[in-house]
Amino acid sequence: MGVRSWFEGWPVYRQLTGTDPLGRGAAAKSDGSRALTARTDTADSMARSVCPYCAVGCGQRVFVKDGQVSQIEGDPDSPISRGRLCPKGAASKSLVTSPLRQTTVRYRRPYGTEWEDLDLDTALNMIADRVLAARDETWEDVDAEGRPLNRTLGISSLGGATLDNEENYLIKKLFTAMGALQIENQARI
Amino acid sequence: MAEAHPVGFQWVMEAKRRGAKVFHVDPRFTRTSALADSYLPIRAGTDIALLGGVVRYILDNELDFREYVVAYTNAATIVTEEYADTEDMHGLFSGFNDDNATYDQASWRYEGHSQNRTTRDSETQRETAAGLENESHGAPVGGETERDETLQHPRCVYQILKRHFARYTPEMVERVCGIPQEKFFELARAWTENSGRDRTGMLVYSVGWTQHSVGVQYIRTGAIIQLLLGNVGRPGGGVMALRGHASIQGSTDIPTLFNLLPGYLPMPHHANHPTLDEWVDSIAHPGQKGFWGNARTYGVNLLKAYWGDAATADNDYCYGYMPRMTGDHGTYQQVLDMIDGKIKGYFLLGQNPAVGSAHGRAQRLGMANLDWLVVRDLFMIESATFWQNAPEIETGEIVPERCRTEVFFLPAASHVEKEGTFTQTQRLLQWREKAVEPPGDARSELWFFYHLGRVIRERLATSTKPRDRALLDLAWDYPTHGPTVEPSAEAVLREINGYDVATGRPLASFTEMKDDGSTVGGCWIYTGVYADGVNQAARRKPGSEQSLVAPEWGWAWPANRRILYNRASADPDGNPWSERKRYIWWDADKSEWTGYDVPDFEKTKPPSYRPAHDASGVAGIAGDDPFILQGDGKGWLYAPTGVLDGPMPTHYEPVESPVRNPLYRQQANPTRKVYTHPINTLNPSPPQEHSQVFPYVFTVSRLTEHHTAGGMSRTVSPLAELQPEMFVEVSPELAALRGLSHLGWAHLVTSRAAVEAKVLVTDRVTPLRVDGRIIHQLWLPYHFGYEGLVTGDSANDLFGITLDPNVLIQESKVGTCDVRPGRRPRGQDLVDLVVDYRRRSGNLVHRYPPMVTTDVADSSSDQEA
């Protein structure tokens, strides 16, 4: 390193001679930070998304690197949010990549004191068995006057309001065909 | 709003920068109050008294926007002489039936109408939350009305309103709400001065208004003010419901609610809707004006979407397959039925009632008495681990070895691991692209329900039982893709939008729907979201490249319209009320409505159009009737039918209140939904004795850093770190009174539970002078529970279950309690403490507050003696 480059590497020199007299930008930058690139620059892809918390509906850009979410930022194009996110929206990456997330099926048998593992397909089939059995045991064809009821009151459901419209649509469609009436949502609450 | 909808609040700040005055009314001083021009502390549960005061101020000083009011509201409509007001009946309206605590609404009808055309009696309407059906359209009334446009007729709505609100004086507002009169005048003056031809004012509310036993009437009062001031259907006006979850609007539009089908069609009722004709006629009301005349079309398109080729004209489009309601099948009824052992299986789909619903103990005991429970969530939430970690384990009420509930926990895909639409506040649909595959066994609800349906249909393939036909005939062939065999969300959206059966062409508008089975449409109000075969909800034209209305960002129902009833932004002749507030107007040269938004009116119907005497449906709407989904085309200051607790809002005390109603002898909403069940104990309130055992008012709300029951925030480290602990805010005065010390512990006690929290002594909550005495209020966040990175007692455990009669939403924004220093007792001592409070309040044997208290004139504050 020559004296000149050593001298030019001194932030005060850059501050006095450069375009950053207050020393808050380029003048103060270290070699270390100069070498950094934003995760948004190196992402393999970006998905246009929406914050999953409140109903303001702030736009999000979800950056992906090697099949993993590498960053979530506010979408500056959104006329609703203009790129901003609140603490919750800004924590979305921590939400989706949280180490606390459950990624396997867990099963607690009746009177059990511990969780057990269960294969997803087995769980789906066991649930189908139980739904059909509950439906059969509690089925009501007609009321006292012979008018149709076509239903079961043995099955209940309560959904959150972060469900997609398409999901709610299939939930309601399947349960209705099944005769399950007691389908509710956070929207009641 | 700054707390719970922070990024939305930037627009309030933009408005403030341009001169708008911002008022914040809240029991507690929040981040919103800090940024408002003026803050009004209020006693929780008294908003109708405050707003009623504003209505009176407007009418007394004739500050209403008279031209708008006469032309666009029902102010001039004359009401039958059978109607009697709360003024004459100590707080009840005419038609009250003591036997079932409901109103016969017949005497509320318009003059000349033989009867209101409801097919269901009021009790059935309450049991089935029929008010919700009116989210997209008004309650049915005939279109022909008698009017006095001078507004002088003693029985015109304007005069009735004036009389009804006469006692809501500034003194009364002060006495009921604890708001000083000068503060009230400041609000009333600013609101009226900033409304009219040149200016509009906006009202914003959230669940602080809905979660009350009179929640619907809170919002009605706001709507009355906005109609009187001409603030509906105009830019910068309106009543804005800030919804608290990403797609809670979507969850009512395409409901997973027991009483609704997509597009606000009612779920059939066994007695009222035995056949297709009776079902659609009960919605369309033959002869009625407005767009609901086409109810048959919407109903048939839904049935076709459900049962596809099997649904034909000959079999009434499989209407016979539909399950029928017989009464209240709502979430709180279900929980009580679980406790009573009537329900076998329960699905929880991204929902955590152990923390998020009122009366947490009832929720957990209900879950502990099932055959099986399926929990689908991102995280191990309290509702999945109640058998392990609930507070009832400590009290011995739940013993794992004796709890039979079989629990399946299935991990869910997050919002970036699936595609689909949310419908946000403002009815805006936004499509999310999928960024990554979900990890491990995590799947979307779309995947789970599609495959559950597939497996069930395979099991039943050879069944000959009639009950299984509805499942076997179901149109359930969605294309799938990818390694997890994920069904196509776009294919589902296309079905929701609707298409022509013969050609498969997506419909552009619900006006293209046919009632002969030749079109299919899963949710008529969403038709157009897939117009031209394009996913309109995925549009992302930058806001900077669009007008302020930004019509090319996402898609709003109906028809991508951003302001509803926007015909009202023009005067009766079709001209803008003012240049400043120009939005939609009649272009006489082109003979069509035009403007910055999609007109909420038939495009070529001129302002001068007048319907023929017997016109019905859309043809019955005059060219100057902006409220096209109302039977009479008018905005309703007075509801002649459809609102179960009265044609006009009335201040009733919350079900749990330390105060005798200062306005009427009638204490609380006489038509509220009450559950008499041993677990649902309520604190006594005046005129009952012993209310002083629970002398304080408490309310709950959100923190910016947490989300509802905490399942998506107490599990996320940055958020958990920002708000790590359950706390209670108390005023310095209350802290001194009860010996509470800052950063020490306190516990709150009700008839249901005792809950502990760290004490934050702060003047953000302030004692209020109410009816001559000091009322202390406490505030808690309701986000905490026993799982996650940060834990604490759940505030919702404190509440009992009482519901609004119109929509069956629980009163969980106000209750009474006692507060004591120190931590709560544990185990049996905790049970003993709560039982002791119940004993002291005379409620060991489950006394319920009387529904009607008009015969009790014992209160010194009763001014009707």
Ligand code: SF4
């Ligand atoms: S970023 Fe904040 S304000 Fe925006 S949608 Fe998410 S939670 Fe709501």
